[in-house]
Amino acid sequence: MTANAQYRLAARPVGLPKPTDWQYTEEPVGEPGDGQFLVENQYVSLDPAMRGWMNAGKSYLPPVGIGEVMRAAAVGTVVSSKHPDFAEGDIVHGVFGVQKYAISDGKGVSKVDTSLAPAPMHLGTLGNTGFTAYFGLLDVGKPEAGQTVVVSAAAGAVGSIAGQIAKIKGCRTIGIAGGPEKCKLLVEEFGFDAAIDYKAGDIRGQLKEHAPNGVDVYFDNVGGEILEAVLARLTRGARVVISGAVSQYNSETPPSGPANYMQLLVARASMTGFLVFDYAARYPEATADLAKWLQEGRITSRETIVDGGIAAFPETLNGLFAGKNTGKLILAV
Amino acid sequence: MTANAQYRLAARPVGLPKPTDWQYTEEPVGEPGDGQFLVENQYVSLDPAMRGWMNAGKSYLPPVGIGEVMRAAAVGTVVSSKHPDFAEGDIVHGVFGVQKYAISDGKGVSKVDTSLAPAPMHLGTLGNTGFTAYFGLLDVGKPEAGQTVVVSAAAGAVGSIAGQIAKIKGCRTIGIAGGPEKCKLLVEEFGFDAAIDYKAGDIRGQLKEHAPNGVDVYFDNVGGEILEAVLARLTRGARVVISGAVSQYNSETPPSGPANYMQLLVARASMTGFLVFDYAARYPEATADLAKWLQEGRITSRETIVDGGIAAFPETLNGLFAGKNTGKLILAV
Numbered sequence: 001m002t003a004n005a006q007y008r009l010a011a012r013p014v015g016l017p018k019p020t021d022w023q024y025t026e027e028p029v030g031e032p033g034d035g036q037f038l039v040e041n042q043y044v045s046l047d048p049a050m051r052g053w054m055n056a057g058k059s060y061l062p063p064v065g066i067g068e069v070m071r072a073a074a075v076g077t078v079v080s081s082k083h084p085d086f087a088e089g090d091i092v093h094g095v096f097g098v099q100k101y102a103i104s105d106g107k108g109v110s111k112v113d114t115s116l117a118p119a120p121m122h123l124g125t126l127g128n129t130g131f132t133a134y135f136g137l138l139d140v141g142k143p144e145a146g147q148t149v150v151v152s153a154a155a156g157a158v159g160s161i162a163g164q165i166a167k168i169k170g171c172r173t174i175g176i177a178g179g180p181e182k183c184k185l186l187v188e189e190f191g192f193d194a195a196i197d198y199k200a201g202d203i204r205g206q207l208k209e210h211a212p213n214g215v216d217v218y219f220d221n222v223g224g225e226i227l228e229a230v231l232a233r234l235t236r237g238a239r240v241v242i243s244g245a246v247s248q249y250n251s252e253t254p255p256s257g258p259a260n261y262m263q264l265l266v267a268r269a270s271m272t273g274f275l276v277f278d279y280a281a282r283y284p285e286a287t288a289d290l291a292k293w294l295q296e297g298r299i300t301s302r303e304t305i306v307d308g309g310i311a312a313f314p315e316t317l318n319g320l321f322a323g324k325n326t327g328k329l330i331l332a333v
Numbered sequence: 334m335t336a337n338a339q340y341r342l343a344a345r346p347v348g349l350p351k352p353t354d355w356q357y358t359e360e361p362v363g364e365p366g367d368g369q370f371l372v373e374n375q376y377v378s379l380d381p382a383m384r385g386w387m388n389a390g391k392s393y394l395p396p397v398g399i400g401e402v403m404r405a406a407a408v409g410t411v412v413s414s415k416h417p418d419f420a421e422g423d424i425v426h427g428v429f430g431v432q433k434y435a436i437s438d439g440k441g442v443s444k445v446d447t448s449l450a451p452a453p454m455h456l457g458t459l460g461n462t463g464f465t466a467y468f469g470l471l472d473v474g475k476p477e478a479g480q481t482v483v484v485s486a487a488a489g490a491v492g493s494i495a496g497q498i499a500k501i502k503g504c505r506t507i508g509i510a511g512g513p514e515k516c517k518l519l520v521e522e523f524g525f526d527a528a529i530d531y532k533a534g535d536i537r538g539q540l541k542e543h544a545p546n547g548v549d550v551y552f553d554n555v556g557g558e559i560l561e562a563v564l565a566r567l568t569r570g571a572r573v574v575i576s577g578a579v580s581q582y583n584s585e586t587p588p589s590g591p592a593n594y595m596q597l598l599v600a601r602a603s604m605t606g607f608l609v610f611d612y613a614a615r616y617p618e619a620t621a622d623l624a625k626w627l628q629e630g631r632i633t634s635r636e637t638i639v640d641g642g643i644a645a646f647p648e649t650l651n652g653l654f655a656g657k658n659t660g661k662l663i664l665a666v
Contacts, residue, residue: 256590257593258594265393265607266606268606272601273601
């Protein structure tokens with residue numbers, strides 16, 4: 001009998017998840033029942049949002065329960081099926097969890113077209129990551145050609161794509177990331193017009209230098225002091241897109257809100273949150289655009305694939321919060 | 334020669350303005366030159382925004398300079414004129430300052446139609462106060478019939494009108510104010526469906542009771558913990574209108590931002606600032622609607638008129654921050 005390997009949530013973390021917040025389990029793989037199939041995960045998606053799912057309390061999704069397999073999107077291969085729409089050998093995308101095998105009823109599962117791009121990219125640029133950048137920037141941020149777009153966590157999975165889409169739309173793009181290496185990558189690989197190294201300090205001064213006429217669209221993945229700094233430089237009618245707040249997710253003190261949010265009034269600006277799931281009906285539109293831009297070489301997709309199997313999950317996830325990856329962070333099973 | 338009486342800004346206040354932050358001056362009234370007129374102020378408008386104008390630093394208007402007459406909107410009578418468009422006896426509205434007499438070149442000055450409403454109301458419901466409520470609620474908040482609209486500082490000048498407009502548009506309206514007397518007024522005089530007394534504590538609990546299905550539009554005049562509480566109860570796609578943040582204006586510690594602003598993401602909601610001046614071209618539209626609603630008795634306009642002359646300005650302004658007024662606070666000259 002095949003053995004499954006899983007990471008389950010053992011305790012609700014305070015701050016950065018500790019090894020004791022996880023439970024590694026091995027158990028026999030079950031048999032799919034009627035209308036179900038068994039998938040063998042090949043790639044598990046690691047996302048900042050996972051940290052939020054580990055907290056108690058109401059949010060846009062229910063928290064992962066203590067003892068439950070950690071929630072995660074994954075791409076895998078169907079290895080046996082009693083489901084009419086999925087056959088052995090199909091490569092599929094779904095919320096299969098941090099485990100080697102999953103049984104699924106097909107809800108929320110889609111087949112992956114590996115002729116468009118290799119499988120891991122369907123967790124990144126051609127998956128929810130890319131869709132988050134696409135709809136957040138275009139639908140919420142509404143950038144116009146010639147405007148200045150600032151993106152935080154710009155070397156990350158969502159940020160690197162958001163910046164490149166803004167560039168395609170004719171905007172001046174400024175990426176914010178930590179350290180000279182990432183900043184070099186922003187300009188040389190992802191085509192940002194300028195990069196700001198937040199670890200070098202004086203974020204406001206750097207912003208003033210690179211966005212002398214202000215910021216029309218800010219795509220925020222981080223919150224905290226970077227959000228504060230950008231709010232102080234908004235143009236009239238600017239749009240702040242709230243995509244994430246990774247600087248706050250592992251904070252052991254209460255999160256901090258933007259103390260200068262009244263800049264929204266001074267600038268007649270808006271700050272809007274969104275969730276990619278709401279755009280599910282329009283994923284094909286995003287896929288078509290993103291695949292075309294990839295093919296034309298107008299978008300560079302980066303994946304950091306960690307080849308450690310399920311066992312490497314806790315450490316790899318913490319690496320995400322330490323900013324060790326560039327582009328999409330994926331665990332190869 | 335007629336003597337003018339004025340309040341000038343003597344120092345930039347820390348916290349609540351102190352007597353020493355003001356300088357009372359008397360000086361001869363000048364003669365209007367060509368293209369100018371002399372106005373005798375009858376009513377001076379007292380607004381929370383005045384506190385912001387006293388601070389140094391860039392904002393939507395330049396700060397009042399040290400030694401300058403304090404900026405204020407006022408209604409007065411033209412007493413002599415060398416301006417082709419304004420004649421002796423005209424009743425006019427303009428930014429005439431905290432003083433008995435002002436010389437004006439007519440820029441930003443409008444004639445007041447006292448057949449529509451008595452002069453003080455043109456500083457309140459039929460002036461920038463009413464326009465702020467009108468455009469902030471309708472253009473930014475976009476309430477739909479049947480939705481729940483929450484208004485803070487709801488017994489104040491802007492809040493009381495915003496709530497009544499929301500009611501006219503078929504919304505369920507909840508007003509937040511301090512103390513049982515104001516809360517009684519909200520329901521009995523301004524027609525709110527429910528009132529929340531923030532001084533009674535447990536704002537979140539009271540909100541849950543009166544807005545069990547959440548808040549679709551929040552018209553915020555106060556910021557601080559009330560904003561925090563409402564953010565936690567937004568419906569999906571809710572609109573937060575940032576009209577003011579009076580709880581923060583006199584804070585001696587750095588202002589606090591909404592720590593739970595990520596609720597905007599959970600609720601796919603927006604928070605938008607606005608300034609009434611941007612709607613100047615549409616003031617006639619607002620005036621027509623507001624005057625009609627006043628005539629039909631669908632809007633109650635309250636003014637607290639303090640009959641103390643220019644000398645009473647500093648104390649009366651601090652009364653505004655202490656929440657002593659209901660409706661529009663006006664100083665009778």
